[in-house]
Amino acid sequence: MPFPSDIDPDLDVFALIDREVERQTSGLQLIASENFTSPAVMRAVGSVLTNKYSEGYPRKRYYGGNQIVDDIEQLAIDRARTLFGADHANVQPHAGANANMAVYLGLLEAGDTVLGLSLDHGGHLTHGSPVNFSGRIYNFVSYKVAPGDERIDMDQVRALAIEHRPKLIVAGTTSYPRRLDPVAFRAVADEVGALLMFDAAHIAGLIAGGQHPDPVPHADVVTFTTHKTLRGPRGGCVLTKAAHAAAIDKAMFPGLQGGPLEHVIAGKAVAFREAMHPSFKDYAAQIVKNASTLAGALANQGFRLVSGGTDIHLMVVDLQPFDADLTGKEAQAVLDLAGITLNKNAIPNDPRSPFVTSGVRIGTPSVTTQGMKESEMLQIADFIARALRQRTDESALARIKGEVAELCAAFPAYPNGV
Numbered sequence: 001m002p003f004p005s006d007i008d009p010d011l012d013v014f015a016l017i018d019r020e021v022e023r024q025t026s027g028l029q030l031i032a033s034e035n036f037t038s039p040a041v042m043r044a045v046g047s048v049l050t051n052k053y054s055e056g057y058p059r060k061r062y063y064g065g066n067q068i069v070d071d072i073e074q075l076a077i078d079r080a081r082t083l084f085g086a087d088h089a090n091v092q093p094h095a096g097a098n099a100n101m102a103v104y105l106g107l108l109e110a111g112d113t114v115l116g117l118s119l120d121h122g123g124h125l126t127h128g129s130p131v132n133f134s135g136r137i138y139n140f141v142s143y144k145v146a147p148g149d150e151r152i153d154m155d156q157v158r159a160l161a162i163e164h165r166p167k168l169i170v171a172g173t174t175s176y177p178r179r180l181d182p183v184a185f186r187a188v189a190d191e192v193g194a195l196l197m198f199d200a201a202h203i204a205g206l207i208a209g210g211q212h213p214d215p216v217p218h219a220d221v222v223t224f225t226t227h228k229t230l231r232g233p234r235g236g237c238v239l240t241k242a243a244h245a246a247a248i249d250k251a252m253f254p255g256l257q258g259g260p261l262e263h264v265i266a267g268k269a270v271a272f273r274e275a276m277h278p279s280f281k282d283y284a285a286q287i288v289k290n291a292s293t294l295a296g297a298l299a300n301q302g303f304r305l306v307s308g309g310t311d312i313h314l315m316v317v318d319l320q321p322f323d324a325d326l327t328g329k330e331a332q333a334v335l336d337l338a339g340i341t342l343n344k345n346a347i348p349n350d351p352r353s354p355f356v357t358s359g360v361r362i363g364t365p366s367v368t369t370q371g372m373k374e375s376e377m378l379q380i381a382d383f384i385a386r387a388l389r390q391r392t393d394e395s396a397l398a399r400i401k402g403e404v405a406e407l408c409a410a411f412p413a414y415p416n417g418v
């Protein structure tokens, strides 16, 4: 049967995709977990590899016809190992959450105690939130950031570890603007005989680019997403020490997932190679410089930076000193009208609910991919402050949206189209 020509191409869908291209390229994308992936990655993800079933691992498949897919997945594995200097890589997780799930399934029993950063202090849902499988199946104990400097307090982590004797300690963050110290986490894990998982979802690209201390030599397992700072396709990956390789592979398949997404795995292979290119180090360095410049400029506009600033790709901005009535929810909505996309975010010990919040999270990976540098960060801080000051003035917001579009047009993410 041929494909039905009368509904192909599906203009409903492709017209919407065209509108999304326009939205992504005419506005500022400041969501810290997003990026612009390369045309080469998108070509791999849009390929016929989506047609293939390949349950199992290279040379150990349940279906025939996997000779070429085996080479592709092996290439992705080898490149992940080379890029991060890891003993073993599993490139099959459909997402970051699945990578974490496979680690828990592979290394823990239901009910085991795990130590992770509290969601409302910058941790991730999969680090023990009661609404997530992690919090329902395992006995998570949460550490928090210190009330004074709003940084992870390793003395508290150690005290909780000694008190609760976790089988696993999870280091890793979603909305925490500071570096983590893998050596300090390893020392606590060793002291209490725990395993250490480092969830590098956000910072994998900074690690690959030499802008964050490398957790790979110190952690038993490192999980990460491929679509955040690493700039690859939407997906996950687990790096393990040799001793845990078999347990993690078995947990991923057949434990957790069915057939792997080989088109996405091909995209991961492309992204890993891009991240090995010398220019990726410059990219990672510029992300961090841009974030620190933007944070400084926002502080000058009267915002408060959680923990006083950032040393990675993201910042959490407390809106209260700028305007006590302004919530994160309203800031997100107003900035949307001005062509600036970011997300509301709880600040530590936020007086407002997680649906409202008193803060926003801002990241620089996407605008840095576009080639923006420090002087553009000053402009962005100015756009944000002006839009929030004039938030009830629709024509002012429309004017800012025009200026935003002009800036974005000067820094196209896809100069040759998509």
Ligand SMILES: *Cc1c(COP(=O)(O)O)cnc(C)c1O
Residues within 6 Å of the ligand: 033, 094, 095, 096, 097, 098, 100, 123, 124, 126, 172, 173, 174, 199, 200, 201, 202, 225, 235, 236
């Ligand atoms: C984004 C993130 C994940 C989950 O990634 P998904 O691909 O959205 O499932 C896991 N852990 C941390 C720390 C993250 O920031």
